Amino acid sequence: MTTVIDRLNRPLKKKPSGGTAETPRPVLRERGQHEVFCGLTSIIWLHRKMQDAFFLIVGSRTCAHLMQSAAGVMIFAEPRFATAIIGERDLAGMADVNDELDKIVARLLERRPDIKMLVLVGSCPSEVIKLDLSRAAQRLNAEHHNNCRVMAYSGSGIETTFTQGEDTFLTALIHDLPAAAAASPQSLLVVGTLGDVIEDQFARIFQGFGIEHFSFLPSRLSSSLPAVGSNTSFILAQPYANDAAKALIGRGAKQIAAPFPLGEQGTTSWLSAIAERFNVGTARFAATTDPGRARARQAVAHSRKDLQGRKVFLFPDSQMEPSLARFLANEAGADILEVGTPYLHKNHVSGELACLPETILVSEGQHVDNQIDRARAAKPDLIVCGMGLANPFEVEGFTTKWSIEFVFTPIQGYEQAGDLAELFARPLRRRALLKVEA
């Protein structure tokens, strides 16, 4: 059967460049101050996604302070995350810490009987004192398994950077997924948190493709976790789900390799990879995606005039940077100067990087002062960076786009392509609009 890929004009064509196509792009690796969030921050969106889960950080006052500084403006009647703050007494002996943790968990579950999944989140202090939260989770699971599942993952800064917290969470979750029967039908699993609205859009497209069995991880409820087995095909919706991919392969699932669904081209490539795996015919693929593609192109065009030819410098934050840079370059016409990423998983982002010109510097890790020097020297029109750097750069006359918004805003899929472009265009338009100086 002819699959869609055979006929589809592959959208992600490599940009012409002088170098030989197969030489690996050099990557600048730096070690110095990393101006990034730790993995605990992932709780802020994960707890909204999984509506019956409670995230209990085992850490210090610093961890609690981080969480409220990052989530402080959200006013919840009953927030579904908290910190068990390690005190001086706990540092004296290990057995004591486990008892204390059991007491806190018991009190918490008594107070919140609606919680169906309790997630213990490891932090730097808990890891340095080698508190084994996986074992604690097993112990607590045995005790509370009737009404609540208990699991553990690490969100510590020493182990994880920002979105990597979701990766370690998903990895722990994948070990808990039910096994699919050997005779179960072919199914699709989409891995990585997406906004509910985006999930619904993709679900409609999958239905249009005629795919009957598909699910998303994380699921909205802990009771509806998808089964996984050798008939499961999975695709990453987020570039940071590296260990999760490994864990799924470990459980027999087969990966669908694709660029990430940002922009019209990224979404089309992502969907066509799925279509290929599920033998969706060309006509059906076109019928399902053409209206969305047209709408996405039209929507991005509104911001293209603001972004065309603009020089963009991306600081490392979420691992989404290569995909964002590809979108900016290919669909919005921007010139990329540097793509920083906290962690570069070559296999997962090779498709994205292949579309970027050879002149672009790709950097992994960070020495923030050196990188700031490079950014200043490169005089970009737009700097994509974290909130610790954004205002100081604005004062220096640079225009910035603060990067965590890409994690908190629905940007994937056709219907959000215009919003994604708008996120980059808005600060540029604003700078042009204002007749006041910083």
Next chain:
Amino acid sequence: MELATWTYEGPPHIGAIRVAASMEGVHLVLHAPQGDTYADLLFTMIERRKTRPPVTYTTFQARDLSGDTAEIFKDACRDVAERFDPQLMLVGASCTAELLQDDPGGLAKTLDLSVPVVPLELPSYQKKENWGASETFYRLVRACSSGWQGDSGPDAERQKTCNILGPTSLGFRNRDDVEEVKRLLADLGVRVNVIAPLGATPADLARLPGAGFNVVLYPEIAAPAARWLKKTFGQESVTVQPIGVGACRDFIAAVCACAGLPDRAKCMQERLSWYSRSIDSNYLTGKRVFVYGDATHAIAAARICEEELGFKLCGLGTYSREFARDIRAVAEHYDVAPLITDNHLDVEDAIIAAQPELVLGTQMERHVAKRLRLPCAVISSPVHVQDFPARYSPQMGAEGANVIFDTWVHPLMMGLEEHLLQMFRGDFEFHDDVSASHLAAVAPQDHSASRPVELASVEPEADEPDVLTWTDSAERELKKIPFFVRGKARRNTENFAAERGLNPITIETLYDAKAHFGR
């Protein structure tokens, strides 16, 4: 182990960063894991600071733990000395680095840097943010001004100069309080020698002993430093904080006494006094107010409530354990139970039990008040971005009193609205379920129903087997009482009924209780 969703204070190294970020020419090297740089955005986002705070983090990762984290720290120190060339370097560790025991102070000493280094001990598992700030400030003051060679003998001119101690970066309204206090002191003819730590350099700290006395604006930050200056150089301290009209007058009197000037407290010009006296404010009389915050702001608020706005204090608490004794004394003076806790759930329980009509607290009490549908105003840190306003909005001095009057009265139902709500209960467009015209964000709701059973059970009468019930008609009648006093009415009636063994509660009981309690 202690369970916390919200924490009133950050860890002590946040206090150290606040002091470093307040000053010029100081750079802090913090031994900390990757991710602790989140603290930067407190300054760049919440305070909208224009530059990166002067902090360099070592941001070690797991793979560094098997190697030499001490070497990473030393590299960071060398790099800072070269790149930023500060006048003074602070070194310390965050909570995770404290566990590694790399000893930043000792390591920095071995580096033979040309920059003077002040090491900080920040016990993260015992102490908190304000302690960290006060300790850092104290260490800095000691390090910089020990070598004072200047004149410190009696001198009338010197006696009329003072230092302003305590304002910091990320302090609640510190920026404008300083302006207001400077103006106040200038009107009295008192010269300001050094303001610290906000805006000061290490060289400025060295000049501290040159002043006649110290004005301690924020004891949470500056009390230890002021005590040391008193012990070492004999400088007196003014320890009244000029928040509110009465406190301002006391402050002026204290400053005049220290400066050897005649007391000019009567000259203060503010509008709170007249606004509060004007008949429009009559309806404020006896409004029940719950106050919680850092000790300085809570104590000041208690006095303003009771003596200047005619409110009735129904709760007073603080998270500043260092000042628990002061809070207890004030609470006793106003006959309320003091609440010394840093557990937000305890505060929430106390608010529910006190059934206030207005909550004055921190950002966390805004959350609680929103949930309970209570009017609320913010009087103390921790605060969010909206409480670092662009406009001039001090809490101290004359203008501070004006700001406080507006801020605290604003969330209350205005007098006329309050009357109409009572007269036309159930009006189709003006009922409990729609918010008052000036309160778009707060849709009033009967929160008294949230824990009626629990409240009844904590009363001493709980051993009675039969549960107190309300007849339907009494329950309906209760709903005719305005929502902001309904909780109080319900509780009073239930206490009244329980004491007299009346069950179920009827309309008669409700009005008997009303007559008994008087409101």
